[in-house]
Amino acid sequence: MLLETRHISKSFGGVQALKDVNLGLEAGEVRGLVGENGAGKSTLIKLLTGVYHLREGTVLWDGKAVSLTSPAESQALGIHAIHQDRTLIPTFDGIENAYLGLDYPTRHGKIDWKAMAARVQSVTESLGLELDLRKTAAALPPPQRTCLEIVRARMRECRLLILDEPTAALTDREAERLFSVVQTLKKNGTAILYVTHRLDEIFRLTDRVTVLRNGAVVDTVETGSVDRDRLITLMTDSVPVRAASRRRTFGGVLLAARNVASRDGSVHCGELYARSGEILGLFGLGGSGRTELLECVYGCRPMSVGTVELNGAVQTKPTPASSLQNGMALICEDRRGKALIGDLDVRDNILLTSIDRFAVGGVLRRKAEDAAVRAQIDALQIKLADMRQRIAELSGGNQQKAVFARAMMTAPRVFLCDEPTQAVDVLTRNEIHRLLRLKADEGCAVVFVSSDLSELLEVADTVQVMRRGSAAQRLINENLTAQQVLSCCYET
Amino acid sequence: MRQNKAAVRRTLQSYGTVLALLAIVLAFSAIRPGSFCTLTNFINITRQISLLVVISLGATVVMSVGEFDLSVGEMASLGGVMAAQMAVAGAPLALCFTVPILASAAVGLINGFVVARFQALSFITTLGMSTVLSGVVYRLSGGATVFENIPDGFSALGTAKLGRVPLLSILMAAFVLLFWFLMRHTPAGRKFYAIGGGEEAARIAGIRVKKYKILTFVLCAVMACVTGMLIASRVGSANTTAGDGYFLKSYAAVFIGCTASRRGVPNVLGTLLGAAILGILANGLTMLQMPTYMQDIITGAIIVLSVVAQRLGREEGQ
Numbered sequence: 001m002l003l004e005t006r007h008i009s010k011s012f013g014g015v016q017a018l019k020d021v022n023l024g025l026e027a028g029e030v031r032g033l034v035g036e037n038g039a040g041k042s043t044l045i046k047l048l049t050g051v052y053h054l055r056e057g058t059v060l061w062d063g064k065a066v067s068l069t070s071p072a073e074s075q076a077l078g079i080h081a082i083h084q085d086r087t088l089i090p091t092f093d094g095i096e097n098a099y100l101g102l103d104y105p106t107r108h109g110k111i112d113w114k115a116m117a118a119r120v121q122s123v124t125e126s127l128g129l130e131l132d133l134r135k136t137a138a139a140l141p142p143p144q145r146t147c148l149e150i151v152r153a154r155m156r157e158c159r160l161l162i163l164d165e166p167t168a169a170l171t172d173r174e175a176e177r178l179f180s181v182v183q184t185l186k187k188n189g190t191a192i193l194y195v196t197h198r199l200d201e202i203f204r205l206t207d208r209v210t211v212l213r214n215g216a217v218v219d220t221v222e223t224g225s226v227d228r229d230r231l232i233t234l235m236t237d238s239v240p241v242r243a244a245s246r247r248r249t250f251g252g253v254l255l256a257a258r259n260v261a262s263r264d265g266s267v268h269c270g271e272l273y274a275r276s277g278e279i280l281g282l283f284g285l286g287g288s289g290r291t292e293l294l295e296c297v298y299g300c301r302p303m304s305v306g307t308v309e310l311n312g313a314v315q316t317k318p319t320p321a322s323s324l325q326n327g328m329a330l331i332c333e334d335r336r337g338k339a340l341i342g343d344l345d346v347r348d349n350i351l352l353t354s355i356d357r358f359a360v361g362g363v364l365r366r367k368a369e370d371a372a373v374r375a376q377i378d379a380l381q382i383k384l385a386d387m388r389q390r391i392a393e394l395s396g397g398n399q400q401k402a403v404f405a406r407a408m409m410t411a412p413r414v415f416l417c418d419e420p421t422q423a424v425d426v427l428t429r430n431e432i433h434r435l436l437r438l439k440a441d442e443g444c445a446v447v448f449v450s451s452d453l454s455e456l457l458e459v460a461d462t463v464q465v466m467r468r469g470s471a472a473q474r475l476i477n478e479n480l481t482a483q484q485v486l487s488c489c490y491e492t
Numbered sequence: 493m494r495q496n497k498a499a500v501r502r503t504l505q506s507y508g509t510v511l512a513l514l515a516i517v518l519a520f521s522a523i524r525p526g527s528f529c530t531l532t533n534f535i536n537i538t539r540q541i542s543l544l545v546v547i548s549l550g551a552t553v554v555m556s557v558g559e560f561d562l563s564v565g566e567m568a569s570l571g572g573v574m575a576a577q578m579a580v581a582g583a584p585l586a587l588c589f590t591v592p593i594l595a596s597a598a599v600g601l602i603n604g605f606v607v608a609r610f611q612a613l614s615f616i617t618t619l620g621m622s623t624v625l626s627g628v629v630y631r632l633s634g635g636a637t638v639f640e641n642i643p644d645g646f647s648a649l650g651t652a653k654l655g656r657v658p659l660l661s662i663l664m665a666a667f668v669l670l671f672w673f674l675m676r677h678t679p680a681g682r683k684f685y686a687i688g689g690g691e692e693a694a695r696i697a698g699i700r701v702k703k704y705k706i707l708t709f710v711l712c713a714v715m716a717c718v719t720g721m722l723i724a725s726r727v728g729s730a731n732t733t734a735g736d737g738y739f740l741k742s743y744a745a746v747f748i749g750c751t752a753s754r755r756g757v758p759n760v761l762g763t764l765l766g767a768a769i770l771g772i773l774a775n776g777l778t779m780l781q782m783p784t785y786m787q788d789i790i791t792g793a794i795i796v797l798s799v800v801a802q803r804l805g806r807e808e809g810q
Contacts, residue, residue, distance in 0.1 A: 324698040341689035351698040
């Protein structure tokens with residue numbers, strides 16, 4: 001056995017991301033790894049590639065116990081991963097990118113560019129690839145970049161290649177070429193761990209499939225022995241969705257987005273509408289464009305075509321300022337510092353969208369501001385020492401509450417929520433759900449994006465599914481099961 | 493013991509810059525009690541730093557949104573030359589001072605537009621602008637200092653006194669107050685800091701990032717122009733390179749000022765403090781008859797140290 005993991009676990013601040021995972025991989029095997037968002041796939045990959053420190057459990061490599069404490073160690077063993085977020089240097093050409101992290105060959109103390117080019121070229125050809133290696137990575141189309149990363153992995157001894165959603169950015173034809181590369185690698189005895197949401201690829205490429213759910217291995221099966229429905233059943237929790245009091249009658253349409261396409265191509269034909277009193281769940285797999293659609297609607301991602309109708313005002317080029325003006329607020333998870341400004345204090349962060357509202361004759365009314373902020377802090381029970389402390393010092397849950405507090409300051413009628421409960425403990429999560437329901441009952445419309453399907457089904461009245469950048473089915477959440485929603489996400 | 497250490501460290505971080513200023517004042521007072529530590533000299537110092545403070549206020553605003561304007565020196569020279577030439581040509585004084593200000597606002601608008609619209613590096617953009625401006629100054633002046641036939645009224649601004657206090661010092665105080673109010677008590681100031689703290693988050697919060705960035709460049713260029721005109725008025729002539737020396741010193745003042753703020757961000761009172769440290773050093777070292785090159789070495793070292801101190805302060809915070 002090439003790779004064997006024994007009882008590996010990983011937790012982040014009390015959240016168990018992986019539980020007691022046992023996995024065995026043979027050389028020359030293509031293994032599929034599937035599971036819902038948050039099932040633990042990325043965590044497993046990061047453990048194997050040394051990005052996360054492995055503390056619980058053991059990893060055997062060729063039957064010998066190894067420590068995986070850094071990417072360098074993992075690569076030295078021959079484990080390479082190709083991620084969704086690319087790791088090429090855009091301004092370097094193919095040859096230098098392939099050599100990243102390796103020693104450049106020298107001749108008389110000078111870099112031997114010829115030898116470098118020849119070596120990269122031969123590796124490229126051995127994989128049956130055609131690549132213009134003189135082009136910079138930035139100038140290559142996305143599929144060729146993926147190929148270049150495979151070349152880079154092959155430059156070293158690569159005995160296990162982990163492909164993480166490798167076709168997310170590829171067209172069908174480009175994907176075909178990637179599949180043939182996978183076959184070539186397999187013939188050469190490289191083991192491949194193939195992680196994807198696209199089940200058709202699992203059936204085409206893999207020998208066996210491992211299914212993860214909630215951080216644990218549910219089963220590992222021969223690919224030939226299961227069908228698509230069986231796989232989805234394995235992936236989704238069969239626990240029935242909790243029945244919550246859901247609304248069936250709604251007011252008028254407050255927000256309608258029609259035929260939205262983003263300029264960067266991540267959304268082709270996005271549609272959604274949300275009515276007064278409604279919580280609309282927007283769901284799709286990674287890369288389906290659900291967050292991107294939300295950003296287009298709010299105005300922080302450029303739209304090429306489409307209209308957004310908000311409280312009766314029609315716009316083709318919404319901006320965050322116009323959205324806020326028309327009564328819509330965006331609540332997002334604080335990825336890449338989009339939601340909060342860490343250097344500012346709690347008070348200024350909460351006031352960020354309503355700076356002008358507290359100015360009288362061009363002068364800020366500090367007392368009125370303080371009172372308004374204090375009211376929100378009390379209403380949401382944000383725990384802090386002082387509203388003048390830096391927001392970065394608050395806990396994740398309280399930071400998320402501060403993002404909510406800010407949204408409340410402008411008294412919006414439409415709430416766009418992008419993963420509002422990510423990195424938040426269960427208690428706060430329930431509070432946020434309750435708050436959104438309260439707002440809906442007051443006549444607001446809520447659009448709720450979550451990659452956690454069971455959460456979505458717990459909260460949403462209606463579910464809009466997105467698939468590959470376009471709107472798919474719209475489902476009424478009446479005893480809707482995860483399986484029903486997921487089967488809309490996978491193309492038939 | 494450890495707590496004590498941490499407390500000392502925090503105090504040093506909060507008041508270190510003020511303490512440094514006090515230490516410098518005390519040192520010079522001890523060495524030259526008769527000439528340094530006198531009311532006359534302190535009034536003198538306020539006049540000496542006034543021009544640096546005025547130009548640094550503009551730089552403070554640009555830096556609060558996380559950008560640089562490296563064209564302030566050339567802008568100051570241009571402002572001085574334009575105003576002086578108009579005065580020599582016999583234009584009414586009011587016009588002599590308003591036309592250059594409008595011109596500088598246009599320059600700031602261009603700087604800001606290029607940086608905000610095309611997300612160009614402000615460093616390079618304004619460096620290019622500064623070269624353009626030096627060409628314009630040369631075209632206007634032919635490279636010669638404007639000094640003949642400058643009317644008395646033109647020089648009054650830079651030389652007049654109210655009692656013992658120079659008008660320049662009063663102007664400086666007024667500008668400091670104005671900018672302090674702008675940065676602390678108006679929506680614009682709050683938005684500047686939000687943009688400087690996180691442009692993307694500010695944009696998503698509905699702040700018109702481009703508009704406010706452009707505004708900072710306009711303010712900065714105008715303040716540079718005002719400084720240039722005050723220099724010309726003060727010395728009664730307009731040199732084509734009069735503003736050169738102010739560029740680096742103004743950013744030095746802002747950087748030293750950052751160390752005086754809890755979060756390490758540019759702020760008006762800090763900038764005043766920074767300019768005071770630089771001005772008092774220059775004043776005192778001259779009094780000690782320290783050669784100019786030694787003054788340069790000492791001032792430069794202090795600038796580098798202040799940048800390091802600013803980074804250290806930030807790390808502590810995070």
